[in-house]
Amino acid sequence: xxxxxxxxxxxxxxxxxxxxxKMNYASMVQKKEVPVxxxxxxxxxxxxxxxxxxVQIATGLMLLFYYQPTVSDAHAxxxxxxxxxxxxxxxxxxxxxxxxxxxxxxxxxxxxxxAMKAFEKPRELTWVTGVLLLGIxxxxxxxxYLLPWHQIAVNATKIGLQTIEEIGGYLPGxxxxxxxxxxxxxxxxxxxxxxxxxxxxxxxxIILPLAICGVLGFHLVSVxxxxxxxxxxxxxxHMERFFPTFLLKDLRVWGIAFMVLxxxxxxxxxxxxxxxxxxxxxxxxxxxxxxxxxxxxxFWVYYPLELLPLWVILVGSTLLAVLLLAxxxxxxxxxxxxxxxxxIMAGIYLVIMTLFGENIYHLxxx
Amino acid sequence: MRSIPFTTCCTTLAVLAIAGTAQxxxxxxxxxxxxxxxxxxxxxxxxxxxxxxxxxxxxxGHLTLAEQxxxxxxxxxxxxxxxxxxxxxxxFGNHIINHLGKKQFLELRVTPAELAHKLPKxxxxxxxxxxxxxxxxxxxxPLIKSDGRPWLLFxxxxxxxxxxxALMLAATVLGLWGLQHLLHGFDVATRVSDADEESG
Numbered sequence: 140x141x142x143x144x145x146x147x148x149x150x151x152x153x154x155x156x157x158x159x160x161k162m163n164y165a166s167m168v169q170k171k172e173v174p175v176x177x178x179x180x181x182x183x184x185x186x187x188x189x190x191x192x193x194v195q196i197a198t199g200l201m202l203l204f205y206y207q208p209t210v211s212d213a214h215a216x217x218x219x220x221x222x223x224x225x226x227x228x229x230x231x232x233x234x235x236x237x238x239x240x241x242x243x244x245x246x247x248x249x250x251x252x253x254a255m256k257a258f259e260k261p262r263e264l265t266w267v268t269g270v271l272l273l274g275i276x277x278x279x280x281x282x283x284y285l286l287p288w289h290q291i292a293v294n295a296t297k298i299g300l301q302t303i304e305e306i307g308g309y310l311p312g313x314x315x316x317x318x319x320x321x322x323x324x325x326x327x328x329x330x331x332x333x334x335x336x337x338x339x340x341x342x343x344x345i346i347l348p349l350a351i352c353g354v355l356g357f358h359l360v361s362v363x364x365x366x367x368x369x370x371x372x373x374x375x376x377h378m379e380r381f382f383p384t385f386l387l388k389d390l391r392v393w394g395i396a397f398m399v400l401x402x403x404x405x406x407x408x409x410x411x412x413x414x415x416x417x418x419x420x421x422x423x424x425x426x427x428x429x430x431x432x433x434x435x436x437x438f439w440v441y442y443p444l445e446l447l448p449l450w451v452i453l454v455g456s457t458l459l460a461v462l463l464l465a466x467x468x469x470x471x472x473x474x475x476x477x478x479x480x481x482x483i484m485a486g487i488y489l490v491i492m493t494l495f496g497e498n499i500y501h502l503x504x505x
Numbered sequence: 506m507r508s509i510p511f512t513t514c515c516t517t518l519a520v521l522a523i524a525g526t527a528q529x530x531x532x533x534x535x536x537x538x539x540x541x542x543x544x545x546x547x548x549x550x551x552x553x554x555x556x557x558x559x560x561x562x563x564x565x566g567h568l569t570l571a572e573q574x575x576x577x578x579x580x581x582x583x584x585x586x587x588x589x590x591x592x593x594x595x596x597f598g599n600h601i602i603n604h605l606g607k608k609q610f611l612e613l614r615v616t617p618a619e620l621a622h623k624l625p626k627x628x629x630x631x632x633x634x635x636x637x638x639x640x641x642x643x644x645x646x647p648l649i650k651s652d653g654r655p656w657l658l659f660x661x662x663x664x665x666x667x668x669x670x671a672l673m674l675a676a677t678v679l680g681l682w683g684l685q686h687l688l689h690g691f692d693v694a695t696r697v698s699d700a701d702e703e704s705g
Contacts, residue, residue, distance in 0.1 A: 148524065160686060185645075226649075236579070282522055298662070315582070331547050345568070383688075383691050384688060384691060384692070387684050387687055387688050387691070388688065390684055391681055391684050391685070394677050394680050394681050394684070395677070395681070396672065397677065398674060398677040401670075401673050402663075402670060402673075405662060405663075405670060406658070406659045406662035406663045406666065406670075406671065407527075407655060407658060407659045407662070408650075408651035408652075409652075410652065411645075411651060411652055411653055411655045411658050412545045412653045413654045414544035414545065415548070415645060415649055416544055416545065416546045416548065416554060417544070417546075419546075419548060419554050421559045422554075422561075424552060424561070425555050425561070426546075426554075426555055428543045428554075446670040459686065504587055
C-alpha cells in the first residue's frame with residue numbers, strides 16, 4: 140500500500156514538473172511570454188552561458204585537430220597551435236577567454252535565478268539540473284586546465300588531487316582509504332602523468348560534453364515547458380513574446396558578447412595575466428616556479444582552503460552542495476527580498492575572494 | 506630519455522674545470538623580480554629555466570663539442586658586437602652580450618637597473634609591440650609574443666589589428682542595427698494584428 144502511494148506521489152511529482160502535454164509548437168513557441176521588469180536582464184544570463192558553451196565547442200573542435208594528448212607532445216602541440224597554425228593563437232585565446240566568461244555567466248545565472256526565486260514549484264528540477272550544469276562547468280575547467288601540460292597546469296592539478304587524498308584523514312576506519320582510492324582512480328598512476336592526462340582529456344572532450352548535452356537538454360526543455368519564472372513579487376511592466384522578440388534581444392546580447400570576446404581574443408592573450416615561468420613545459424626534474432594556483436573561478440574555495448583547516452572547508456563545501464541542490468525546498472517559503480539579499484551577499488563574497496583573495500591570504504599569513 | 510655520450514660528458518667536465526663554475530648572474534633576476542613584482546626565472550636570458558648548470562637540453566652538460574666551442578667563443582666576447590651565439594643563452598641573452606660585450610655586462614651586475622639604459626630602446630625581439638627594455642623592466646619575457654604587461658599588450662595588439670577589429674565592430678553594429686529594426690517591425694506587426702483582432 141505504502142509503495143503504491145509512493146509510486147503515485149512520484150508520478151504526480153513528475154507529471155507536474157514535466158508537463159509533456161505542453162510539448163507542442165503553440166505552448167513552446169507561439170504562446171510563450173517573458174515578463175519585462177527591473178530584473179529582466181537576469182533572463183539573458185542563461186542564454187549568454189549557452190552562447191559561450193557554443194563558442195567553447197566550436198573552438199575546442201578546432202583545437203582538437205592539432206592537440207596531442209601525450210605528456211611528451213601536449214605542450215609542444217599547444218605551442219604549435221599558437222605559433223604555426225593560421226589563426227591558432229586567436230582560436231586558443233578565444234577558447235581560454237570563453238571558458239572564463241562561460242563560468243562567470245553560469246555563476247551570474249545561478250545568482251539571478253536564486254534572487255528571482257526561479258526555483259519555485261514547478262521548476263524544482265530546472266534548478267537542480269542547473270546546479271548539476273554548474274558542477275559540470277567547473278569539471279570542464281578543472282580537466283581543461285591540465286591539458287596544455289605546463290608548469291601551472293600540472294602542479295595545480297597535483298595540489299587539487301592531493302586535497303582529495305587529505306580528506307581521508309577526517310574519515311573513520313575503512314572509509315579513510317576511499318579518498319586515496321578515488322584520487323588514484325582519477326590520477327591513473329602513482330603521480331600525475333600520462334594516465335592522468337589521458338583521463339582528463341577523455342573527460343574534457345567526451346564524457347563531460349556528453350553529460351552536458353543530456354543535462355542541458357533536460358534543463359532547456361524544462362525551461363520551455365514551464366516558461367520564464369515571474370521573477371518579482373509585483374506585476375511585471377508588461378509581457379513580451381519569447382518568439383521572436385526575446386529571441387532577437389537574446390541574439391543582440393550574443394552579438395555584443397561575441398564582439399567583446401573577439402577583441403579580448405585578438406588583443407589580450409590570456410597567459411599575459413600570469414608570470415611566464417608558469418607556462419613553461421612541465422619538467423618533473425626541474426624546479427617548480429612560484430605562483431602555482433588554480434584558475435580564478437576556484438579562488439572562492441582555494442584561499443579559504445589555504446587559510447582554514449581542511450575540515451572546515453569540507454563541512455562548508457558539503458553544506459553548500461546540499462544547500463544548492465535542496466534550494467527549492469529549503470527556501471520554499473522565503474520571500475524574494477531575502478533571496479535577493481542572500482544572492483547579493485554571495486555575489487560580493489565571490490567578487491572579493493576572486494579579486495582580493497590573495498591579499499586577504501597575505502594579510503593573515505604574512 | 507636521451508642518453509649523453511661519454512665523450513660529451515668528459516669534454517663538459519673539462520670545460521667546467523677550465524672555466525670554473527658555470528656563469529649565471531642572479532643579480533639581474535633578483536632586480537627584475539623585485540622591480541616588477543612578477544615571478545621570473547633564468548629562462549629570461551638562458552635556454553633552460555634552471556640556468557646553465559646541469560645536463561638538460563640548453564644546459565652545459567648537454568652541449569656537443571661544436572656547441573662547447575661556441576660557448577667558449579661567447580665567453581670570450583668581452584667587447585660589443587662580437588656576433589656570438591652562446592648555446593646556453595636564448596636570443597635575448599645573446600642580444601645582450603652582442604650589444605654590450607661581456608665586460609660591460611659583468612660591470613652591470615652591481616647596477617642591474619642600468620642594463621635597461623644600455624640596451625637599444627627600439628629592439629623588440631618577439632615583435633609583440635613592447636620593447637625588450639620594457640619587457641625586462643616589467644618582468645615579462647622578451648621572446649614570448651603572448652607575454653607582456655596586459656595593458657601594454659592590449660594597446661599594442663589593438664593598434665596592430667585595428668583594421669580587423671574595425672571591420673568586426675562594423676559587422677556587429679550593423680547586425681545589431683538590423684536586429685533592432687527587425688524587433689521594431691515585429692512590434693508594429695503585433696500591434697496591428699492586436700488592433701485587428703479587437704476591431705474585428
